Amino acid sequence: MRLDDFLPYRLAVAADAVSHALSAVYHDTYGLSREEWRILAALDGTGLLSSVEIARRTTLDKVQVCRAAQRLEEKALVQRDLDDEDRRLRL
Secondary structure, three states: OOHHHOHHHHHHHHHHHHHHHHHHHHHHHHOOOHHHHHHHHHHOOOOOOEHHHHHHHHOOOHHHHHHHHHHHHHOOOOOOEEOOOOOOEEO
């Protein structure tokens, strides 16, 4: 079977294309990267989430979450809070 005939591959390629197209809208309209937008969407209505939970919900890796969270904090769109119980970073 050719890779182009494999449905999961084609769906992943289509999803990535849509995501990249929308990232231009996020940037031009709101000044946000795709990663920043995903983090804000994950946080909407949830309160505090750990970086690990944000990574799980957004399919970003921990480094992407950390860097995007830092930019969001610099833009005053999120606040970081260090959890007293487990010392994990929470947003």
